[in-house]
Amino acid sequence: MEEQRGHSGPSETLYRLISTASPLLFLLFWEGLVQVGWLDYRFFPPPSTVLTVFGRLLLSGELWNHLSISLLRVLAGFALGALPAVALGLLMGWFRGLHAFIDPLVAATYPVPKIALLPLFLILFGLGETTKIVTIAVAVFFLVLISTVNGVRQIEPVLIEAGQSYGARGWRLFYKVILPASLPAIFTGLRLGLGVALLVIVGAEFVAANRGIGYLIWISWSTLAVNKMYVGLVTIALLGLLSTRGLEYLRQRLMPWAQDFHTPR
Amino acid sequence: MSASITIRDVGKRYQSRQGEVVALADVNLTVQAGEFMCIVGPSGCGKSTLLRMLAGIGSYDAGSIDLGSGAGGSRPLTAMVFQEYALFPWRTVLENVAFGLEMRNVPRQARRAVALDYLAKVGLARFAGAFPHQLSGGMKQRVAIARALATGPDILLMDEPFAALDAQTRYLMQEELLRIWEAERKTVVYITHSLEEAVLLGDRVALMTARPGRIKEVYPIDLPRPRHLALRTTVEFNRLVQTIWDDLVEEVNAAREQEWGVGPAQEGTARMTPREEKEWKSKEATAAHPKPYTG
Ligand SMILES: Nc1ncnc2c1ncn2[C@@H]1O[C@H](COP(=O)(O)OP(=O)(O)O)[C@@H](O)[C@H]1O
Ligand SMILES: [Mg+2]
8 A cells, every 4th residue: 555655646647637638739749740731631630629619519400319218229239248158258268068068159159240230130130229229239248248258167176165155155155246246347347348349330321220329420521521421539538537437436436446457548 | 153064085086277286085074063273384285175074165076075964954054154255345344244143134234233242242332334455454354353253153264364464463363263263163174384372272173184185193282271472482382383293294284395395305304494494483483582562
């Protein structure tokens, strides 16, 4: 603890300041290049213009119209994929037979980029919401499943022995020891899953939607409304940032005991 | 309060990728109710295997283990203290100590009260709300001991509990354990690789052979109680350590041969080089002259 204090203090705030300043400097630099005319404003509109358009779309409700449906799809798909993945992952981690049975199937299908399954789901479910939600769910499912399985398998055996020696057996051992012990790994899976959900939703909305942030980006590009396209990009970037930060906050609240793990900042 | 232990002809084999390992063969040992039994032996001879069986988390494939009887004729309660502490990182110190009681469906308020009581006994009441990762090694092991004692076990099982601690902390913990045990007089089976520790703590010391482990000899330690670290400087103490060492060294060499395939030595020569033997002993010897313990 003493050591940590040595590292934080003034220098920590300084680094934080530098980290905040760098994106701002980048935007200023960009703005400057466009103003001077070294960057073509038709393809690289200055940040100030993007911000203005962002505000206009926000106030008119157009942005929210796209954002809300994207959020809905992401959350529905996320829940649909993550919940069964955690349940199955815990079981696979614990029961070696089940693992032996299912793992080859996972290993064979996992490398397929999930967005490549979109045409298949379009055939199966049509152009409605189901297709997009299912595509996200599948992508999330694999990441959360794999993390959860690893989480259970990496539990220190002595923790399980300790649980058993104090009388935790069967179902109780499961939710008093195995579940909490794998929680950090499950959380890592959820974080990765949310990231990939954002990736997939944009891709899916490019081709199979008439609302949503992905659709906004795509339609703006095809109509050469470059400013709007940038608004879409900024929105999706903010969404990624917010969800990562939100999950990290949640993790610290729910698992103050878990050692810090790598989070892209 | 405490129960006796009778181990008869117990054997255990492990199947591993390299083939079958006979960990234990014909282990016979009796521990009286309220006795402090120390077990020493070369590493890999099956000490932990034996202790896990007593804790009810390991199976054996020959012989029998009789734990006497606990309250109301039920299986006596055992509680295990692991070398690696094995605290649950997601539980606060208090919740860790209360774990055993929770598994026995003791109501929340009652188990918290008992847990706090034992935390106070190991001097950690202040840390009830902390998480294990915030504690030092010595503190973690004290929590683990409190967790074991809080369940009110008939038999306390300890597997090299202080091996990972630095020397000073180890001395303090030994004194503390002596104090607690002399007050409660539980049946204790205590595994250690330190002969000093075994002689300091134990009523008897059982010496195990190299794998397959069996009990080679049991030494009564007739040193007066209450015991303190100062005992280590007495002639009687050191004579006992030396006696056990003389029998142990053969087993250590045998175990080394198994492990690294050190070639067959000529009859009558120690397979440890004199220098190695000196090192082995000096580790023990540093423990023989501890700094005076105050407080
Ligand atoms: N789960 C296991 N599978 C296979 N072999 C094991 C297992 N546990 C212990 N062994 C082997 O059994 C022997 C005794 O181990 P252990 O009881 O841990 O010894 P000790 O505690 O005396 O050092 C060792 O040779 C060890 O490699
Ligand atoms: Mg061991």
